[in-house]
Amino acid sequence: MLFGKNYFEIFDVTQTYDVDQKGLLKRYLGLQRKFHPDRYIASSEAEKRINMQWVAEINLAFETLSDDLKRSIYLLKLNGHELEENPTLDKGILLKQIELREDLEEIKRDSNYQLALTELKKETEKELESLKSHLKADFSIGDNEAIKNLIYEQQFLTKLIREMELFDQNPMEID
């Protein structure tokens, strides 16, 4: 925490899930302009050290708020709640996840995967988008249990998309 300010306060944006991304970026870049270590080349070692820690903190704050998943986890934490390591998921959601995963595995086996993969990715991204509006609503009424469940879903879908991208970049190799 920078001066006891949370990440939203650092950038002076409203503490909400639906954060103003444009304003966030603008303020982030404004702070970088003033405080980036390149502006402190001529400073003392002590000042450089402190400066670096600050800018690292500003970077971390920006990374957190500009990423949908990281932002929801962070906001949940500000509400005084944390995700569980091995949560029990709703049966319907679980089934849906298994189905999606099977779809992906099937596509991966197909040598002509490109079209189907793009389709599945689009579908998954749409799903993530709609999750966001649910998250926004539940954050505004402060239903932390509902939020948690949404974040578990968000985590799953984000990871799945990442996996699709990885496969698409390098169908033959893992790295």
Next chain:
Amino acid sequence: MALLQITEPGLPREPHSRKLSIGIDLGTTNSIVAGVREGKAFALPDLNGNCLVPSVVNYSETSVLVGQPALEKSTYDSLNTITSVKRLMGRALTDSVIREGKLPYEFLNESETVPRIKTAKGLVTPTEVSSEIIKNLLERATETFEDKVDGAVITVPAHFDDSQRQATKDAAKLAGLNVMRLINEPTAAALAYGLDSGQEGSVVVYDLGGGTFDVSLLRMENGLFRVLATGGDVSLGGDDFDSAICQWIIDSFEIEDTISSDERRAVLHEARVAKEKLVDSEFEELCFHLQGVDRQIRLTIDILEGLCAPLVEKTLAICKRVVNDAKIQMKDIDNVVLVGGSTRSLMVRKAAESFFEKKPLVDIDPEKVVAIGAAIQADLLIGNNPDSEVLLLDVLPLSLGLEMMGGLSEKILPRNTPIPANQIREFTTQKDGQTSMKIHVVQGERDMASDCRSLAEFDLKGIPPLVAGSARIQVMFEVDADGLLSVSASEVTSSIKASIEVKPTYGLTEQEITQMLASSFEMAEMDASARRLAEARVEAARVVEALESALEKDGRILNDEVAESLKLGLEKLKAISTEGDYREINAGIDLLGKASEEFAALRMNMAINKALAGQKITEIERDL
């Protein structure tokens, strides 16, 4: 420590305080030094007008040759002529690049970490070889500007890992150069392009050099150059094209088992020459005299493209990943810039054009653009353009992680995290009464730590014996603006803080560097201690000046007692720096530095609080 920037950027500077800075592109095949004169950055030529210095060093018993004269020796004195040393920087003897690289050198086998090459002049490390090249470039700058160089920016491949960056910085240190910043080659190129064209938006820099490949995706806006994502391969470049051609020739002649090291070098040389000529012609006839026999072979464009295609494909796969990582659509990319000597190849140009669906920009000489960008950044950092809006924001190229139980690597800082970056992770003990913990830091994207690059390994000792799971060990990763990592660990439940100093696995230790400096040829000629004394005095004067101006400006925020003790410290350091030896002066600098830490923190707090508050005011003003 002039503290200039804390006040208001844009303070007028005295004209005589203009300082000399340079930018260095330390390439695998060629290196370039650039400077700024009358606001214009340019690559410095030699007397014949050549800006490129071949990155080749030849050692004989009595002399060290760098550049063209060294290159001329490479085919008949291959054991003592080190080429492409960049590929060895920060590498271990056990690395595949050395084991499988068919390098013509003899390595000292005992050293398990830093490779040591046997030459006529004795053993040399890649860092020392590289420092010879830097010295040569530095000399060129000193002669051109007839002045001493105050500071430099050196470029490194964006995909260089921590040990490779550290090795580069060490090489500069050995050459006696003050490195203000290491910047990434594609970022430097984007800077040169962006300022030259005034274009804004999203730009891809595709940088294929002699030995390395980088691709970075940046946003350019109002002087800000923000890297969104970067990717690359530090052992993929024009050298690999040459090797592929060379191997094809050797295989065609069926002489793999009998060819000598000098002959292989000769074939490789011809392969490169032919590759370069094939930009303007359909085929090349290559003639060799190998093992007493005259041989001839025809290399056509088709054969060349066939040999290089897998390498080009590899670069495109990396481009795809970078576009994904940047979370950007292909259609939103405004420009593609080609950088590096290997992008002169038509095949590479065509491949980049069809992949990005855009005609690539090649307006600035692809071989000089990186050095020019570095010179521009150096001129900014040294303070010659305090009003400039230009700022480079870069990212971590490769994930940093810790080895976990079962050998998995847990990513602490993922790739493409903006730097500087900090991250703290907490761990606990596995056994009752456990008093030490192994911490293994790795870099890379693979899941298993053993597949990643080992950066450092150490034991955190002095953990109080507690029940398993109740000790709290915090490991802190800090990456600075050069992309260099430092790691510290401590146990937090006890009052004992066991911090450790991380020894790089593959780098030179601080002690080794000091020793090399002391034993280097130049140091022997000069009086070493006189030089150290002079350096210490300059540093002391800098510290005194900075603290005095800080006290004058913000001294009021200190209570009288602290202010007095700082002033006293200042007087002491002043006295020591005229009377003491270099050790005493350096100790005095350290002491005053420590004493003024709190003041530094207060001042920085004030500055950032003001900035955070200032934001709000402008907001309100705008809303009104």
